Amino acid sequence: MKNSSIRVFDDLSGLVRRDINPYLLKLEEAREKKMPIVFGPSLKDKKGKWLDYIRKDKKSPQPSKLIVEIGVHMGQVFCQLAKDHPNWGFVGLDITFKRVYSTCEKLVKNKIVNAVSVLADASYLEEIFSINEIDGVIIFFPDPWDKKRRQTKNRLINNDFCKTMSRLIKPGGFFWMKTDSQNYFLEVSNLIGSISDFKKSNHSDIGKDYPSIFQTRFQEKNIGFYNCIWVK
Template structure:
């Protein structure tokens, strides 16, 4: 999705370096030092505008959340939401998810969220999908033993591809939900995309998976 250019984005990033981390390689292995309390660390890869992450941080004050987003204009929007919420268990990272091993140490993360990732539907773009094998290898390295990967999408093709990718990698599926909103889940925090697509009657798919070690 094309994002509107924000000419003031660079100034915002400079002003809020304590919230939006620009050099995540410097924090590898010591992310907990940036939070008020040392708690389980959850990572959302592809935070978007931040609605999910802010909602989760409000709902779970006993968890520290990190949201990673590569698009500058988008991470700034998420930063505005985070500032308004005034949460001490939430940080954002302006960085590329292709280099997770440069940012996080082995077993540093408890849970990873992939929400409404770009489906990259063309075969030649398979390696860009966040559930492609190369990404799974990174997730496995930074996730703790029995750490979960939670994946949500409205794209059935991407969901089916991801289930196959998880299985081929040897992951165990703890949940496969083909219509998340068929029954109300009071703990489910929706993203902006989720609200939009579910309002149109689109089914939302979700699965939970763990790596076998």
């Protein structure tokens, strides 16, 4: 998925060699087994309908909020969030086949039914979700692309992405970011600050902190990080 020639709705079966990335087969098997995983063309019809899709049993009430975590890694925070908020629906995005599969496996292992693991590049967010569909976006430790000045163009959270979030997040919803990169944090603060409908806040509806793998790694090395919530 890191291959930029692959677009989010592409059918991966003809584009990715199974001998090179064995996780494609695992993703396909997981989908056949109806595990909570979505990728490729089947992402298309979920836009605007995620909560309905997550509610497997149509007799049960629809989840009341839709939370999207971007860059779920191996799903540690994602699974805990979904477990702690059984009446909400969760969509977890990552671009790495192995991480998307592992997150899906964890959901099944922990019998978490209100969440789905999605293989998608979050720069396609507007193609995956509709306007005002999302109650909260969580991005913990996005790749900072800090080493060389010219790499900053690779950052996910840029001006266009912030504008997209302001369209997709409903009024009262939130964007929660953590990063160890001062430079990235200041840039995002400025961008979000310039969008008048977001205000800095001390808390989200989530209610408590969820230390991620990267957060723990930095804390073990006594490296500080920025932690900020903006509410729309």
